[in-house]
Amino acid sequence: MPIHMDDKRLVKQLLANDERAVERFFAENVSRLYRFALARLANDPEATKEVVQLVLTKATRNLKSYRGEAALFTWMCAICRNEISDWMAKQGRYREHIVLAEDYPEIQAAVDSFQVPQADNPERQYQRLEMVRMIQVALDRLPPKYGDVLEWMYIDGHSVKEIAARLSMGQEATQSLLARAKKAFGDVYGSLTSPMTTASNSTELSQT
Amino acid sequence: MSSIDEDQEFGSEEALRELFRHGSHRVHPPLEDEQEIRAAVYAEWRQVTGKRRRNKRRLYWAAAASVVFATFLTWNTFRVPEMPVTAAKVERSLGDVYLRERGSGKLTAAKDPNVEVLVGQTIVTRSSSAVAIAWSVGGSLRLDQQTELLIVSPTIVELQAGRIYYDSNSDRVSAEHETLLTVNTDIGIVRHSGTQFMVALFDDNLTVSVREGLVSIDGARFAGKAVAGQKIELRDSGGHTVHAESGYGPEWGWIESIVPIFGHESRSILDFLNWVSRESGRQLRFESSSAESLAASEELVGPVEVEPTRALKIFLKTTDLKSEIVDDVISIRLAAAGE
Numbered sequence: 001m002p003i004h005m006d007d008k009r010l011v012k013q014l015l016a017n018d019e020r021a022v023e024r025f026f027a028e029n030v031s032r033l034y035r036f037a038l039a040r041l042a043n044d045p046e047a048t049k050e051v052v053q054l055v056l057t058k059a060t061r062n063l064k065s066y067r068g069e070a071a072l073f074t075w076m077c078a079i080c081r082n083e084i085s086d087w088m089a090k091q092g093r094y095r096e097h098i099v100l101a102e103d104y105p106e107i108q109a110a111v112d113s114f115q116v117p118q119a120d121n122p123e124r125q126y127q128r129l130e131m132v133r134m135i136q137v138a139l140d141r142l143p144p145k146y147g148d149v150l151e152w153m154y155i156d157g158h159s160v161k162e163i164a165a166r167l168s169m170g171q172e173a174t175q176s177l178l179a180r181a182k183k184a185f186g187d188v189y190g191s192l193t194s195p196m197t198t199a200s201n202s203t204e205l206s207q208t
Numbered sequence: 209m210s211s212i213d214e215d216q217e218f219g220s221e222e223a224l225r226e227l228f229r230h231g232s233h234r235v236h237p238p239l240e241d242e243q244e245i246r247a248a249v250y251a252e253w254r255q256v257t258g259k260r261r262r263n264k265r266r267l268y269w270a271a272a273a274s275v276v277f278a279t280f281l282t283w284n285t286f287r288v289p290e291m292p293v294t295a296a297k298v299e300r301s302l303g304d305v306y307l308r309e310r311g312s313g314k315l316t317a318a319k320d321p322n323v324e325v326l327v328g329q330t331i332v333t334r335s336s337s338a339v340a341i342a343w344s345v346g347g348s349l350r351l352d353q354q355t356e357l358l359i360v361s362p363t364i365v366e367l368q369a370g371r372i373y374y375d376s377n378s379d380r381v382s383a384e385h386e387t388l389l390t391v392n393t394d395i396g397i398v399r400h401s402g403t404q405f406m407v408a409l410f411d412d413n414l415t416v417s418v419r420e421g422l423v424s425i426d427g428a429r430f431a432g433k434a435v436a437g438q439k440i441e442l443r444d445s446g447g448h449t450v451h452a453e454s455g456y457g458p459e460w461g462w463i464e465s466i467v468p469i470f471g472h473e474s475r476s477i478l479d480f481l482n483w484v485s486r487e488s489g490r491q492l493r494f495e496s497s498s499a500e501s502l503a504a505s506e507e508l509v510g511p512v513e514v515e516p517t518r519a520l521k522i523f524l525k526t527t528d529l530k531s532e533i534v535d536d537v538i539s540i541r542l543a544a545a546g547e
Contacts, residue, residue, distance in 0.1 A: 017257040020368055023313070023356070026249055034237040049241040056245060057252040128230060135231040145411050147234075154228030165459045166353075167410045170441065170451070177411065182224060189227075 007072035011063050029073060030056065032140040036077055039133070040084050051087055055080045073141070138189040146181035153178065239304075243315050250313040295359045296325040296341040296349065299468040303337025303353070330358045333370070338466040347376040347389065352408075352462050366392040371408035373463045375486070376400060376421070395442050396427025403436075404486070406460070412444035419455035419489050455489035456536055464488065470512040470519075477527060478503040480512070480519075485538055487516040495541040499529060503540065 013021035041047045139147035152158045164174040306315040308330040340350045355370025391398040395414035403421025417439040439453035485492040494500040512519045532539045
């Protein structure tokens with residue numbers, strides 16, 4: 001099992017009272033966790049803020065238990081899932097599990113085409129929305145710099161030269177960074193959208 | 209088995225572009241929510257690290273700690289609170305610019321001109337933002353987007369991420385402080401002597417580009433100097449490269465976008481042209497002594513609030529002077545009759 005050395009190093013710096021480490025820890029994870037929670041809390045920003053705060057403070061409190069066997073962000077996503085369940089239970093509402101494709105590998109991915117779906121076909125529309133979401137999930141699973149440069153290039157439309165100027169790097173170094181980012185994105189996106197064995201994608205309702 | 213068509217693997221640039229055509233910007237938390245979460249995380253972290261420190265001390269320093277604590281209480285009762293020290297003032301900003309307090313991590317907006325920047329604060333710029341600050345000991349310091357700069361003292365800053373540009377304006381720096389602005393980074397310490405230079409810290413790479421003058425760099429694996437027209441890249445993993453780099457062009461373009469406003473008081477056209485030359489990193493050349501005399505004698509009325517290279521075209525239209533920019537030279541000549 002690979003050990004995530006960069007994350008382990010960051011945790012060590014955090015526990016050594018390094019203020020730059022806590023800012024890096026926060027900056028690299030708050031937006032990603034926010035998006036992770038928002039999708040599972042029916043896009044409720046108030047609930048999301050509460051849950052993300054709980055997750056980050058709990059993670060901070062338990063830093064010494066982090067062993068580096070999973071990426072730090074993955075470790076916090078696991079905490080987040082538990083906090084979302086607890087939060088829903090505390091609200092005293094019907095427990096609504098929003099089942100998302102990347103949480104359960106068995107669920108069939110909605111994306112199997114790069115064609116723009118027809119606007120009047122609800123199934124196609126859902127597939128398109130799911131594709132958009134998967135792209136964002138995949139970007140969030142990458143090291144933060146990788147996600148940023150891919151966004152700049154493919155969503156903002158910046159050239160390699162402009163990205164190089166923005167990063168104050170040489171063009172060759174930027175090309176190399178982009179190549180690594182593209183490969184990593186391909187790996188992550190591919191694993192998120194692998195065909196599943198069960199073709200169901202549903203919301204379950206059960207009373208608490 | 210991948211759900212992606214075999215002929216649309218991500219080795220294909222076209223396939224990736226097609227996929228991202230359906231992408232959009234990722235959502236970010238509202239700033240107020242982010243601030244609230246940050247404050248909670250900082251508080252938790254201080255508690256965690258405080259506990260660890262106390263546990264260690266208790267084992268070895270219990271008696272000494274109580275003596276120290278008693279002394280501290282006595283001293284604290286009678287000490288005069290430290291006065292905040294102003295290191296700089298905001299001259300101009302674009303987009304979202306903040307000051308972060310040490311310890312609490314609290315962010316306050318710092319967009320307005322003349323907002324004071326204190327020692328101990330960190331200046332933070334977000335995406336598509338920039339700020340120009342007037343450094344108290346002299347010179348103009350500018351921060352590009354997504355930059356974090358800790359003010360350590362009135363002459364020392366720590367670049368934690370992003371890119372800054374410093375123009376010592378050596379004709380304006382007072383003699384006492386002529387020597388230094390020191391830029392600390394994880395990879396090396398950058399010191400200047402009468403210069404215009406840029407320091408960038410991205411992805412564990414430190415890049416120092418010099419437009420004018422001399423800069424010294426002291427790192428764990430590299431120590432040396434960079435002169436005008438050079439760019440040095442240092443990698444945290446070791447190794448460095450030195451490039452020849454012009455003092456103008458796209459890499460320097462962001463500096464013009466955040467240039468402080470020129471000419472609140474009346475200035476000559478010659479002063480204006482010298483300002484354009486300095487800000488754009490180009491030499492100023494007059495094609496005749498008559499052109500230079502005219503520039504020295506005529507006045508520019510009103511402040512210049514646009515980027516210098518654009519301002520050159522706009523403001524010279526009101527004079528009998530013409531400009532042409534070719535590479536690193538701005539040529540100024542008298543307008544021909546009827547031109």
